[in-house]
Amino acid sequence: MLRAGLAGGLAGVGSAASAAPQEFAIDPANTHVHWEVKHFGTSTSRGRFDAVTGSLVLDREAKSGSASISIATGSISTGFAPFDGVLRGHYLLATAEYPTAYFVATRFAFHGDALASVSGEFTLRGVGQPVTLRALRFSCRVDPEPVAHEVCGGDFETEFNRSAFDITHSLPFVADRVRVLIQIEATRR
Amino acid sequence: MTMTKTLLACVIAAGTVAAHAEVATYAIDPSHTFVTFEASHFGTSTLRGRFDKKDGSVTLDKAGKSGKAEITIDASSISTGVPALDTHLKSKDFFNATEMGTAKFTADKFNFSGDKVSEVAGTLTLLGKTQPVTLKANNFNCYISPMLKREVCGGDFETTIARSAYGMAYGLNYGLPDNIRLLIQIEAVKQ
Numbered sequence: 207m208l209r210a211g212l213a214g215g216l217a218g219v220g221s222a223a224s225a226a227p228q229e230f231a232i233d234p235a236n237t238h239v240h241w242e243v244k245h246f247g248t249s250t251s252r253g254r255f256d257a258v259t260g261s262l263v264l265d266r267e268a269k270s271g272s273a274s275i276s277i278a279t280g281s282i283s284t285g286f287a288p289f290d291g292v293l294r295g296h297y298l299l300a301t302a303e304y305p306t307a308y309f310v311a312t313r314f315a316f317h318g319d320a321l322a323s324v325s326g327e328f329t330l331r332g333v334g335q336p337v338t339l340r341a342l343r344f345s346c347r348v349d350p351e352p353v354a355h356e357v358c359g360g361d362f363e364t365e366f367n368r369s370a371f372d373i374t375h376s377l378p379f380v381a382d383r384v385r386v387l388i389q390i391e392a393t394r395r
Numbered sequence: 396m397t398m399t400k401t402l403l404a405c406v407i408a409a410g411t412v413a414a415h416a417e418v419a420t421y422a423i424d425p426s427h428t429f430v431t432f433e434a435s436h437f438g439t440s441t442l443r444g445r446f447d448k449k450d451g452s453v454t455l456d457k458a459g460k461s462g463k464a465e466i467t468i469d470a471s472s473i474s475t476g477v478p479a480l481d482t483h484l485k486s487k488d489f490f491n492a493t494e495m496g497t498a499k500f501t502a503d504k505f506n507f508s509g510d511k512v513s514e515v516a517g518t519l520t521l522l523g524k525t526q527p528v529t530l531k532a533n534n535f536n537c538y539i540s541p542m543l544k545r546e547v548c549g550g551d552f553e554t555t556i557a558r559s560a561y562g563m564a565y566g567l568n569y570g571l572p573d574n575i576r577l578l579i580q581i582e583a584v585k586q
Contacts, residue, residue, distance in 0.1 A: 235477045236436060240443055245427055248536040249549045249580045252431055252445070256476040285447035285474060286426045345439050359440045379541075389440045 227265040230358060230392035232275065234258060237359075237390045239277055243368075244381040251380070253293070255307075257281035262392055264314070264358060271314035273324060277307040297375040304331045311339075320344060324362065330371040339364045339388060359391030418456040421548055421583030423466065425449065428549075428583070430468055433576040444484070446498075448472035453583045455505070455512075455548060462505035464515060466581075468498040488565040495522050502530075511535040515552065521561040530554050530579060540584070549582030 239255045260275035280301040282293050294301040311326030321344040328337040344360030367382045368374070431445045451466030471492040473484050485492040502517030512535045519528040535550035555576045559567060567573055 235480065236440060236442070238443065238476055245582070246536070246538050246540075246547070248538060248547070249427055249534065249582050250551045250578075251427060251580065252429060252578075254443070254476055283474070283476060285429055285445050289426055343438075343440075347437060347439060357439065361441050387441075387443075389436075389443065391436070391440050 227263050227268070227270075229395045230262050230264060231395055232258065232260045232262070233357070233359075233391045233393050237392070238388070240387040240389070242385040242387070243383070246379055247381075251284070253282055253284040253290075255279070255281050256283050260309075262311075266319075269314070269316040271311075271321075271324070273309070273311040273326070275309040275311075277309075279305055279307050279330075298373055300331055307331075309337065309339075321360070328366075331373060333371045335366065335370050337364055337366060356394040357391055358394070359389075362388040362390065364388075418454050418459070419546075420586045421453045421455060422586055423449065423451045423453070424547065424549075424582045424584055428466075428581045429579070431578045431580075433578065435572045437570060442475065444473055444475035444481075446470070446472050447474050451500075452586075453548075453581075457510065460505070460507045462502075462512070462515070464500070464502040464517065466500045468500070470496055470498055489563055491522060500528065512550065519556065519561075522563060524561045526556070526560050528554055528556060543584055546585040547582050548585070549580075552579040552581065553577060554579075 234257070237258045239258055240252060241254070242250050242252050245251045255277045257278035258275060260273065262271060262273035264271045279299045280294060282290055282299065282301075284290055284293070293299055296303070308329040309326060310329075311324045313325040314321060315323045315325070321341045323338050323340050325336070325338040327334045339362035342361040342363060344358070346356055346358040348354055348356050363386065365383060365385050368384050369377065369382050428449060429445050429447075430449065431443060434442045436442045446468045448469035448471075449466060451464065453462060453464040455462040470490040471485055473481055473490065473492070475481055475484070484490055487494075499520045500517060501520075502515045504516040505512055506514040506516070511532070513532050514529055515532070516527070516529040518525050530552040531554065533551040533553060535548075537546055537548040539545070540547045553576065555574050557573050558564075558575050559573050565571065
C-alpha cells in the first residue's frame with residue numbers, strides 16, 4: 207500500500223502547471239481532519255474525524271481554486287470510546303441533529319507559485335462562520351500506479367473558538383480555542 | 396452556575412497547591428494520555444496516527460525536583476483512521492505487533508525549569524532495541540481535578556526519533572521518512 211505512492215514522489219518533481227481549471231477528488235486514505243484543544247491548561251487533547259469526502263478545483267495558472275469538503279461528525283475518534291460518545295452528544299457536536307460539517311472554500315490565495323491559504327465558510331453544528339486555512343505546505347506529484355495520476359496535497363491549519371459554533375460545554379476547563387490540522391491529498395480526475 | 400463556580404474555585408485553589416516534600420506516585424489517566432506520531436508522506440502531507448492502549452505510572456518529587464516514569468504502549472493499538480494502513484503498520488514491515496507487542500519508555504532523569512518539569516530523559520525500547528530518548532516539555536502543570544478530587548499532573552511533551560535506530564527500516568530506500576515526530580499528551584492522577 208505504501209509502495210504504490212513511492213516512486214511517484216520521485217516522479218512528481220517535474221510536474222508542470224496547466225492552463226485550465228483541473229478537478230481533483232479527495233483521497234480519503236490521506237485526508238484527515240485533526241483537532242487539538244487544551245485540557246485544564248495542562249495537556250493537549252487530540253482527536254480526528256475519519257470520514258472526510260469532497261473535491262476541489264485548482265487552476266495553477268490563474269492561481270485560483272475552489273473546494274467543497276464534507277466531514278461526517280459521527281466519525282470523530284479520540285482513541286477513548288467513552289469520550290467519543292460524549293463528544294457526539296447533544297451538548298457538544300450533536301451528531302444526530304448535525305451529522306455533517308461542511309467547508310466550502312471559494313478563495314485560494316497564492317504566494318508566488320505556492321498556495322498560501324484557502325478561505326471560505328465552515329459550517330459546524332448548523333452554524334456557518336468564515337474560516338481561513340493556512341497552507342503549511344502544498345505540492346503536487348505524479349504517482350505511477352495503477353496508472354500514472356497526479357496527486358496534489360499538503361498540510362493546512364486554522365484556529366477558531368468553538369463557542370462561535372455554539373459548542374460551549376465544559377468551558378473554561380476545556381479551552382474555547384481549537385486548533386485544526388488538516389492533512390489532505392487529492393487525485394486529479 | 397453553582398457547579399461552575401465550585402469548579403472555578405478548585406482551579407484557582409490548584410494554582411496555589413504547595414510543593415510536597417515527599418515522593419508522590421501518579422497513575423496514567425488513559426483518557427488524557429496519548430502518543431501521536433507524525434510522518435511526512437512523500438513530502439506532500441503529514442500522516443498522523445496514535446496508540447490507543449497504554450499503561451504506566453510516574454513518581455514525582457516536586458521539592459527534590461526528581462522523578463521516574465514507566466510507560467508501556469501496546470503497538471497493536473495503533474490507529475491512523477485507515478484500517479488497511481493500520482494493518483500494514485502492525486505487520487513485520489513496521490511494528491511486528493504480534494511478536495513484539497509492546498513499546499516501553501522508562502525515564503529516571505527529570506529536569507525542571509522552576510517548579511515545572513522541562514525535560515524527561517530515559518530510554519525507549521521498541522522492536523527489542525533500547526535507545527536513549529529525551530522528551531521536551533512544551534507545557535507542564537498540576538491541578539486539582541474537580542471530578543476526581545485529586546491532584547492531576549501532566550503536560551505536552553515531544554521528541555523526534557529515527558526509526559532505523561530500532562531496526563524499523565521499511566521503505567527508507569524509496570523515500571519513506573526515517574525521522575518520526577512523537578507528540579505525547581500525558582495526565583496522571585495522584586495515588
